[in-house]
Amino acid sequence: GENVEQHPSTLSVQEGDSAVIKCTYSDSASNYFPWYKQELGKGPQLIIDIRSNVGEKKDQRIAVTLNKTAKHFSLHITETQPEDSAVYFCAPTGTASKLTFGTGTRLQVTL
């Protein structure tokens, strides 16, 4: 099965700073790379995703970059705001058609 690692496990940034979370995976057949955000007491929610034929995707303050050769992809959040505080999960998906989630990164944005 897919081995997924996320780094860092916790991240504290000041409001307005940038945050970067990295996800490494083992299955070279993975071709779909989503990031989910989970707020306290809620289920995860998709915030951005990318497919293997694209190297980068941006949506306002959020971007995802993919390096298939090195088998990692990263979530970039610019101009962080307090409402960005949450746990973020990557979930690289391959031909097995089953989401394998990383262990999560707790992001705290301080004022």
Next chain:
Amino acid sequence: NAGVTQTPKFQVLKTGQSMTLQCAQDMNHEYMSWYRQDPGMGLRLIHYSVGAGITDQGEVPNGYNVSRSTTEDFPLRLLSAAPSQTSVYFCASSYSDWYNEQFFGPGTRLTVL
């Protein structure tokens, strides 16, 4: 649309008891799945379904049963609860396949004493 709904929100069981966690979606999604979330371990797939009448095992299926008699509902049954099943359970659905957005329910927090 209500999206994905789960009941109950909280449940306490004694070891050996059985129960069913309910999950329903009103988005006409073909794909549904159950995950459990434990501290420091992310979400792990228990069972999933690609359509009514079709189910398959995920990463941690032992101790759980599922069925999918309709497109809308995907209940998860705990046959004989054990303390190791204390967790938060999430149901999710997706429109067409795994390469699309998974919509998650609000979760059920289960404690087994």
